[in-house]
Amino acid sequence: MKSKKRMAAKILKVSPSKVRFVADALEDIKKAITRSDIRGFIATKKVVKSTKNLQSRSGARKIAAQKKKGRQKGKGSRKGSKYSTVSKKELWMKKVRAQRVFLKDLRERKLLTPTNYRSLYAKSKGGYFRNRRHIKLYVTEHNLWEKK
Numbered sequence: 001m002k003s004k005k006r007m008a009a010k011i012l013k014v015s016p017s018k019v020r021f022v023a024d025a026l027e028d029i030k031k032a033i034t035r036s037d038i039r040g041f042i043a044t045k046k047v048v049k050s051t052k053n054l055q056s057r058s059g060a061r062k063i064a065a066q067k068k069k070g071r072q073k074g075k076g077s078r079k080g081s082k083y084s085t086v087s088k089k090e091l092w093m094k095k096v097r098a099q100r101v102f103l104k105d106l107r108e109r110k111l112l113t114p115t116n117y118r119s120l121y122a123k124s125k126g127g128y129f130r131n132r133r134h135i136k137l138y139v140t141e142h143n144l145w146e147k148k
Contacts, residue, residue: 099124102132
């Protein structure tokens with residue numbers, strides 16, 4: 001039976017430990033000699049390949065759910081270089097977009113003149129400001145607030 005199992009494994013392209021013989025057909029399988037006999041048993045489902053031992057995903061799902069909430073994302077859990085999780089470009093886009101929205105809001109509320117808005121917008125584009133608070137600080141220091 002060992003040789004039959006090995007033959008079936010070669011035909012099915014699996015390990016011999018993955019080959020199963022149906023209990024009712026054991027007598028017939030014992031009589032099999034050639035590969036074509038084994039192929040016939042495979043076709044009639046008397047010799048079957050057992051299912052793969054799949055790895056459980058339950059743990060992975062739990063971790064994914066926690067990460068969605070923002071847990072398990074500390075420095076110790078990170079792999080890769082500094083910018084592998086969020087690229088430099090994405091960080092830049094986030095920063096500049098926030099600054100532009102802030103400047104637009106100031107312009108709409110008439111707290112900046114169009115001229116000042118343009119100069120601040122250009123500075124923001126050039127990477128002059130670190131964040132929105134820095135813009136506010138700059139405007140205050142240079143007395144750029146529009147007087148009502």
